Amino acid sequence: MKGGIAAxxxxxxxxxxxxxxxxxxxxxxxxxxxxxxxVAVDVVDVVVQAAGVLALAPALRDLTG
Structure with a gap:
């Protein structure tokens, strides 16, 4: 891949x-x-918040049907 990053x-x-x-x-x-x-600390904060949302997703899905 020229000029980019493969991930x-x-x-x-x-x-x-x-x-x-x-x-x-x-x-x-x-x-x-x-x-x-x-990884900057503010980015880690966003990831931690996202992990919290993901952890709650099944419960929220159950509550909202």
Missing amino acids: GSDAAFVSAAGVPAAVSGPGEVVRARSPDEF
Whole structure:
């Protein structure tokens, strides 16, 4: 792949099976797979919030029918 980054995850397969899924990465593509790759704290906060929503999704689905 010229001029880009090849990446993938199993989220599509997991989601297709009816399991909520989220994908998190390096924050900025230019940092991906580099020696100084990191994820900013504010990005981690968003991922934690998303995980909380995903964890509650089955209960919310039950409540809303």
